Amino acid sequence: MTSKSTVLNTATFAFLDIETTGGNASWDRVTEIGIRFWRAGEVVGEWQTLLNPETRISPFIEHLTGISNEMVSAAPRFEEIADDLEAQLKGTVFVAHNARFDYGFIKAEFRRLGRLFSGKVLCTVKLSRRLYPEFRRHNMDALIARHGLAQVQRHRAMGDVSAMLAFFEHARAERGDERFESAVRELLQSPSIPSHLPPDTLQELPRGPGVYRFYGENDVLLYVGKSTNIAQRVASHFSGDHNSARGVRISESLRRVDWTETAGELGALLLELKQIKTLKPMFNRRSRAAKNLVSIDLSKNDAGYLQARLVREIEPHRLGDYFGLFRSKRDAERALSGITAKNELCNKLLGLEPEHEGACFQCALGRCMGACEGWENVERYNLRVQIAFHGLRLKTWPWKGPVGIVEQNARSGRTDILVVYNWMHVATLHHEDELHDLSLRGQAVTFDLDSYKLLISALMDRGKGGKGNKDREMRPSFIELPAIGEPDVLMP
Numbered sequence: 001m002t003s004k005s006t007v008l009n010t011a012t013f014a015f016l017d018i019e020t021t022g023g024n025a026s027w028d029r030v031t032e033i034g035i036r037f038w039r040a041g042e043v044v045g046e047w048q049t050l051l052n053p054e055t056r057i058s059p060f061i062e063h064l065t066g067i068s069n070e071m072v073s074a075a076p077r078f079e080e081i082a083d084d085l086e087a088q089l090k091g092t093v094f095v096a097h098n099a100r101f102d103y104g105f106i107k108a109e110f111r112r113l114g115r116l117f118s119g120k121v122l123c124t125v126k127l128s129r130r131l132y133p134e135f136r137r138h139n140m141d142a143l144i145a146r147h148g149l150a151q152v153q154r155h156r157a158m159g160d161v162s163a164m165l166a167f168f169e170h171a172r173a174e175r176g177d178e179r180f181e182s183a184v185r186e187l188l189q190s191p192s193i194p195s196h197l198p199p200d201t202l203q204e205l206p207r208g209p210g211v212y213r214f215y216g217e218n219d220v221l222l223y224v225g226k227s228t229n230i231a232q233r234v235a236s237h238f239s240g241d242h243n244s245a246r247g248v249r250i251s252e253s254l255r256r257v258d259w260t261e262t263a264g265e266l267g268a269l270l271l272e273l274k275q276i277k278t279l280k281p282m283f284n285r286r287s288r289a290a291k292n293l294v295s296i297d298l299s300k301n302d303a304g305y306l307q308a309r310l311v312r313e314i315e316p317h318r319l320g321d322y323f324g325l326f327r328s329k330r331d332a333e334r335a336l337s338g339i340t341a342k343n344e345l346c347n348k349l350l351g352l353e354p355e356h357e358g359a360c361f362q363c364a365l366g367r368c369m370g371a372c373e374g375w376e377n378v379e380r381y382n383l384r385v386q387i388a389f390h391g392l393r394l395k396t397w398p399w400k401g402p403v404g405i406v407e408q409n410a411r412s413g414r415t416d417i418l419v420v421y422n423w424m425h426v427a428t429l430h431h432e433d434e435l436h437d438l439s440l441r442g443q444a445v446t447f448d449l450d451s452y453k454l455l456i457s458a459l460m461d462r463g464k465g466g467k468g469n470k471d472r473e474m475r476p477s478f479i480e481l482p483a484i485g486e487p488d489v490l491m492p
Contacts, residue, residue, distance in 0.1 A: 008180070014035050019032040025105045096121075098125050132171075140154070147167060207230070213275070219256070346368045427440075
């Protein structure tokens with residue numbers, strides 16, 4: 001044991017494990033807490049209690065942990081032990097295996113009481129990865145088997161605490177104090193974050209895909225973003241990657257960060273779009289909802305010539321009858337002008353000139369072949385129009401009913417089924433069993449330009465396995481669903 005001042009001989013490490021009613025700290029509750037305190041190579045104390053979660057423990061969780069509803073019925077509630085727990089953990093290093101889970105639940109329990117809880121956190125999963133990068137698996141069962149640790153009562157708080165501390169001491173002895181101390185120090189270093197945020201903010205954030213939200217004073221929503229690695233992306237906001245005036249204003253105003261995890265990138269993209277459009281964060285400009293989408297409708301006039309008109313009432317079930325989606329009338333007219341000039345079509349027939357007697361202005365300049373005066377053959381003119389507009393034709397929904405885009409995340413174990421119909425995201429489910437109870441009838445869904453483009457790419461390029469699908473095993477799969485009613489379609 002070295003005599004110089006180090007983290008290992010000056011700090012008190014609180015090895016903590018919890019059992020819960022489920023995996024989501026937003027609504028699941030803690031049923032057991034076990035802590036073993038370690039300082040300078042010795043265990044200096046223990047603290048343990050069952051907790052009444054004030055909700056039912058499911059048979060699955062009861063079987064997994066051995067903690068029954070009867071066992072916790074007379075146990076204290078979290079609010080009864082909160083003061084004691086806070087005092088026990090004050091000034092210690094909070095150590096847990098997959099610390100984001102345990103630490104997140106403890107913070108959530110304090111938050112329900114209107115109290116903040118924070119501290120230095122050390123994750124033994126990350127410690128194992130740092131010290132043993134040659135191995136792929138770092139869950140507790142893998143560590144017990146790999147390092148020959150003593151068997152313990154798994155999925156009970158003190159059993160898991162014993163295994164965690166045994167790994168800690170084994171890794172220290174095997175890797176040596178210098179390397180071990182260095183790894184612990186690196187993991188305990190706090191990255192720079194805005195002064196108004198709790199210092200442990202980044203430690204809580206997930207390392208997988210999802211959407212994050214920044215809130216300012218009075219819980220005003222400042223910004224919504226998405227990433228395949230939420231923690232990494234949020235950290236980049238504070239590391240100089242966002243040195244714009246807007247980035248500085250966000251950092252100065254920031255008071256709270258929260259997030260929603262998804263199974264994959266597509267789910268994160270769709271959720272980000274939806275939240276930007278519905279929640280209207282102050283600093284998001286991209287992807288704000290257009291007030292009225294505009295498209296182009298082609299129909300024949302009395303003489304049989306195709307003419308164009310701009311429409312705002314778009315029926316998603318007949319998208320193939322429309323050409324282009326534009327955020328404004330000006331954008332649509334600009335596109336029409338470009339097509340007309342490039343293909344020598346008639347300005348009057350395409351609605352770029354008001355109705356009047358005689359030829360269009362472009363005809364007088366020799367840039368129209370005279371359809372406005374009946375000089376050009378109808379069939380020839382209409383064929384030229386169809387060719388000119390072909391690239392703008394919207395894609396009709398190619399399936400009989402909705403489809404489910406299935407995204408799975410092996411690391412988190414999460415599955416999302418994104419239910420999509422007529423290029424609209426109508427629901428997100430987490431298990432195929434939920435599909436049996438799903439009905440789209442009466443659901444209000446907004447047809448959205450950005451989501452349309454996103455889903456065209458996801459389903460036509462990925463789902464159908466087209467030529468551009470170079471990495472098909474990494475892309476989401478999809479399943480066709482039976483007809484389950486028609487949603488009520490809203491236009492932005």
